Amino acid sequence: MDLKTKHIYLSPPHLDGREREFLLQAFESNWITTLGPQVDAFERDICERVGVPHAAALASGTAALHLALMNLGIQQGDEVLCSTFTFVASANPIIYCGASPVFIDSSPDTWNMDPLLLEEELRVCSKRGKLPRALIVVDLYGQSADYDPILKLCAEHGVPIIEDAAEALGATYKGKSSGSFGVMGVLSFNGNKIITTSGGGMLVSANKEYVDHARFLATQARDPGPHYQHSHIGYNYRLSNILAAIGRGQLENLDKKIARRKEINHFYREAFADIAGMEFMPIAPYGEPNYWLTCITVDPSQSRASSEDIRLALEKENIESRPLWKPMHLQPVFQSCRIRGGVVTEKIFAEGLCLPSGSGMTTSDLHRVVDVVRKVCVGS
């Protein structure tokens, strides 16, 4: 393939470990469906990595969020608070349960949920006598939210936290792993995440009952016994043994993937240091991100090129970049939902871009990206 025109994707799968070996084990043992030794081993490996005792491998991160809400008994008429700056999958499961999302804006220092706005919202909810039934906090683009104040506020008001760590496997907050902060944590192994099973997710928790009940609901809620009897509505949400095998191979190399994505982040920071008006997503001092995606903002009043100009210039060279997540409170589907704040993520969204960040990128790939961006922003 011609290296000058090879398509560079935003964050493609990167198979560089023992995925094939584990897959063959699954084939040769004839365990290729939704149960089996690879699923069990993948769940154990994730528990060890995240530092939580229990985990259920599921068909997607979205399924994990849905079951987390079901575990908390979220239903029609309930309100659930949620980060506005996220992928739609964080909020959709609230609707699956018949509940209403209420969105919270981000802090400009971390791009994650602003604890001060959360405090305001909880105070208002408390005053009117109806508290939210849960809070979904997102660890955005691989960086942890600020859990100390969030945990304190939620404990004061008795609101359980679901941590949406779909983008943040391997990140830490004050030394503790992302995914371990809520009463339940959610991971995703979707194709563009830092590790992938092609598609998949995991629900993790210190509470065995939550994980057992999620497993029960995920397998069509079948009552114990030899015949098919059902007293609850269930789902078909479990991960196949084949996909878990890929996940095990991927997870073994997670630290290598984080290290490479961090190098890529630093490479871009250095290469663009002199571009007026270009900023990178801030790295909060409280933790270590997994550097899933490198994100920038470009202030059009200072820069020759807008983030959209950069995106189009990259596209012309066969390089994929993407706008940042469009905040949930700006989505047509959530237009009737309440939002606390909003201007911070509106500005970040308007000026932002995700750069190619895959752990399989080569140095020559990086130079190609840098050359295009520099050319449109500074002419060289």
Ligand SMILES: *Cc1c(COP(=O)(O)O)cnc(C)c1O
């Ligand atoms: C990817 C993602 C999800 C959903 O995960 P799937 O495995 O694709 O269902 C949820 N929340 C966030 C923040 C994500 O980025």
